[in-house]
Amino acid sequence: MVIRVGGEGGEGVISTGDMLAQASARAGLEVLTFRTFPAEIKGGYAMYQLRVSTEKILSQGDTFHVCVVFNGEAYEMNKDLLAPGTVLVYDSPGGDFQPEATEGVIQYPVPMTKISKVDLGSPISKNMVALGAVMQLFSFPVDSLKDLIKAKFKKKGESVVEMNLRALEAGAEYVRSHLKKVDRFYVQPAQPREDRIMLSGNEAIGLGALVAGCRFFSCYPITPATDIANWLSRHLPKVNGVVVQAEDEIASLGQVIGATFAGVKAMTGTSGPGLDLMVELLGFASMAELPLVIADVQRGGPSTGLPTKSEQSDLFLAAKGGHGDFPRIVLAAATIEDCFYLTIEAFNLAERYQIPVILLSDGALASRTEKIKRPDLSKIRIINREAYSGGGEYQRYAVTETGVSPVSIPGQDGGRYIATGLEHSETAAPKYSPDYHEKMTEKRFRKIAALEDESPETECEGDKDGDLGIISWGLTQCAVREAMKECADRGLRVRALYPKLVFPVPVKAIQRFASTVKKVLIPELNYQGQFAELVAVHAGVNAIRFNLYGGLPFTPAQIREKITEVIK
Amino acid sequence: MEISQPLKPKDYKSDVPPIWCAGCGDYGVLASLTMAFSQNNVKPSDTVLVSGIGCSSRLPYFVTTFGMHTCHGRALPIATGIKLAKPDLRVVVVGGDGDHFSIGGGHLPHAARKNIDLLLIVMDNSIYGLTKGQVSPTSRPGMATTTTPYGSPDVPVNPVAYALVYGASFVAQSFSSNTKLTTDLIGKALNHKGFAFINVISPCPTFNKVDTFEYYKPLLKNIDEIHPDKGDKVKALSLAITMGRNNGEVPIGLFYQEERPTYVEMIQEIKIRNKGTDHPELGRIMDILRP
Ligand SMILES: Cc1ncc(C[n+]2csc(CCOP(=O)(O)OP(=O)(O)O)c2C)c(N)n1
Ligand code: SF4
Secondary structure: OEEEEEEEOOOOHHHHHHHHHHHHHHOOOEEEEEEEOOOOOOOOEEEEEEEEEOOOOOOOOOOOOEEEEOOHHHHHHHHHHOOOOOEEEEEOOOOOOOOOOOOOOEEEEEOHHHHHHHHOOOHHHHHHHHHHHHHHHHOOOHHHHHHHHHHHHHHHOHHHHHHHHHHHHHHHHHHHHHOOOOOOOOOOOOOOOOOEEEEEHHHHHHHHHHHHOOOEEEEOOOOOOHHHHHHHHHHHHHHOOEEEEOOOHHHHHHHHHHHHHOOOOEEEEEOHHHHHHHHHHHHHHHHHOOOEEEEEEEOEOOOOOEOOOOOOOOHHHHHHOOOOOOOOEEEEOOOHHHHHHHHHHHHHHHHHHOOEEEEEEEHHHHHOEEEEEOOOHHHOOOOOOOEOOOOOOOOOOOOOOOOOOOEOOOOOOOOOOEEEOOOEOOOOOEOOOHHHHHHHHHHHHHOOOOHHHHOOOOEEEEOOOEEEEEEOOOOHHHHHHHHHHHHHHOOOOEEEEEOOEEEOOOHHHHHHHHOOEEEEEEEEOOOOOHHHHHHHHHHOOOOEEEEOOOOOOOOHHHHHHHHHHHHO | OOOOOOOOHHHHEOOOOOOOOOOOOHHHHHHHHHHHHHHOOOOHHHEEEEEOOOOHHHHHHHEOOEEEEOOOOOHHHHHHHHHHHOOOOEEEEEEEHHHHHHHOOOOHHHHHHOOOOOEEEEEEOOEEOOOOOEEOOOOOOOOOOOOOOOOOOOOOOOHHHHHHHHOOOEEEEEEOOOHHHHHHHHHHHHOOOOOEEEEEEOOOOOOOOOOOHHHHHHHEEEOOOOOOOOOOHHHHHHHHHHOOOOOOOEEEEEEEEOOOOOHHHHHHHHHHHOOOOOOOOHHHHHHOOOO
16 A cells, blocks of 8 residues: 655654654554655655555555645645545645545545644644544554654653644544545554564665774765765764764765775765765775775756756766776665665775775665665675785785785885875886876776676566566666566566666676567666666667656656557 | 884985975975974874875875875865874875865865864965966965966965964964974974964975065064964964065964864764774664664
8 A cells, every 4th residue: 555645844744654654664564665855944845655565565656545635735736646546635624725526536534734723722733633544544553653652752741742642543533433434445464573674775875884894974965865974973983983074075085085095994975966076086086996985865967956856867977977097886776775785785895896886876765764674784794905914015006917906004014105196106106107007097997897797696587588678777676676577467578687786887787688688678767868878888788768857766657658668 | 103213304205206396395394394203203104194286295205104195185185084084193284375275275174173183284385386387375466477477366365364263273384494493393283182284385496486485584584482372363363464475574483272172082072972882783773773
């Protein structure tokens, strides 16, 4: 079941949705949330969508089954999506609008404003009244919700807890005494499980960093990446780590560079505008062969663009941004689990190849919360950079077969070198001769020449000889996975490839995949078809492009329709 | 950080010979720096020299400490990262007036006010040396340079006044050929807790024919006598403004020194308050995320 709550920002939309999500997760259900924020601090339309199921959830879904609207604006935003069989819960009598009677849409009026304002004398409890009504209508777990309310308002005092519980009960009571349930939507009970955690994409990146051994994080606040910093600020000090808010993104990457040079695993988190500013130092880090991680939580661009929305449009910048020829690695997360495991992978690759690694996430993933299996830390492998062990004259940039040279850290006797952005010799002395620039450029690129072979195999599913093969990256994979299931049910012959490494392009996997299908489709959230272009140039595979660039993620239905259209 | 067998100044010089022009003021700064390292028993392997881009920023190659030669203007944030990640390292930043007052000018206020425990030495030649003679933020008004052939329309920055206002806890100015004073000030700064800034006027005889050794020598005035109380920030600022570079006398010496908590100390305190450990039970942190 998918339930959507809409209203004015600051009206409790997000906290109502959050409580439903948390309560469902506690009660053992799988949960995946999706939200949009207004770019304004107060006011503007805010939306929180929650999908609950007893089974693993793949995406945010196509549309909602139940829509709870707090005001007329939220109704206007959603009324075209109210299909026959869907449910509308709204504020009436006493609200600011009357919905049109739409054929087949089930309407439950609940006087949220009136109950909170008149009956309870507490206008700010409107969302709790709504929560109570929703709980009663769709059988959300009462006990979990009450526990959450108690925990949430404990700090504000007994009377606040009391008022919220009364509002919850008032909403539920109104439903019991005034409404007759005619829809078929219920939250089914499930078995609570110990081994689950619930977190957002940004929190998962923070947790991944912590587990990977990151002990230095510097950032400059930017939506939608800031929550990584917020989370790490609270937790890094517990592991003797440091979080700094720098004066700008150039400085934050600068600090990360200093920290990793000093031997401490370090990371920054930003969004497109910040990554723009970092590009010069990104080249420096690659030239000086310093391991580091940049999480780029993409938003709609260019310029300030759509700060609170999602796009997959920083790929060119991440993969190609910067002057001169230098290697870097770009990974893309599609799920909350990816945010966690790929952050660790990003650190491992950075350390192994002494190279900057960019992890791409996006606005939708950043704030989406999802229940995932609690990671088993004993199974996670952590890689550290190859250390210089002393002896002989130290050559920081010794030309080796793999391209990787052992690295010393300051404080190490005999390990002295100058980390430099100038072209240099093996001992890091400036050296501009043609043979050195060639030799050293080749050395730096050699480090990741076999990256694809050294990485886990790219995941693939579906029919061996497909009429169509879909290659998707990042968030779009969620909608593709769900669409694939439905296509299989309908007997369509479709195959899908899900790369996590997006640059260097996993050429072998893509060519192998392309050779097993008749046509290739690449759906992505950008105008230019950025991955499709990289795939064409690097793998020589010309795909049919399917681009959305409105700021919202693909729905499974959009993918499904495209598949049907292309196969025909 | 102390070592038993004291190293001589020449022991701090690497086998890379400086690439500076004959007569460049930066030689004096290099001599003073190695002298101060020697006098203060600085251990090369525990020290990092960080620079940006410019003639002056080549200095780390010529010294036996660890070093970073980074991007134009970015030495301060990089040095900040080193210090905050590994507080036991001694961090010294060197560079030019273009590096620190123009392209990197946005970083100086923050390293200063955060009181990051490091020393910044600016070799101020009032010209862009490496790019061959363009106007710099400390070039005097009306100065003809390759990009201002009809005279610079800009009002120059006052490095000492800026550093004071930004909140540097140690602020000094010196002159390249006065290696005794420069060595002494670097020594004091190395023993200072917090952000130390020394602006060393360091002539570029190749591209700046105005701000020469000969021009400065008669104008230099040590301020110790007229400004004995180094904790008096108002007096320091007033001297920096009234004795600015184009007002006749050029003030050199220590302007200001205060003791206040450093960023490293504050971070240390946050770690202690959070019972920071190098052997954390990450599972416990993960438990916070249980629904
Ligand atoms: C981003 C960037 N812009 C421009 C340059 C070119 N550049 C190199 S050094 C320099 C200025 C040098 O002046 P200063 O910092 O005062 O140092 P000096 O050479 O005088 O010691 C400039 C503009 C560069 N390296 N990087
Ligand atoms: S150009 Fe000027 S600053 Fe550069 S080395 Fe020569 S004299 Fe020194």
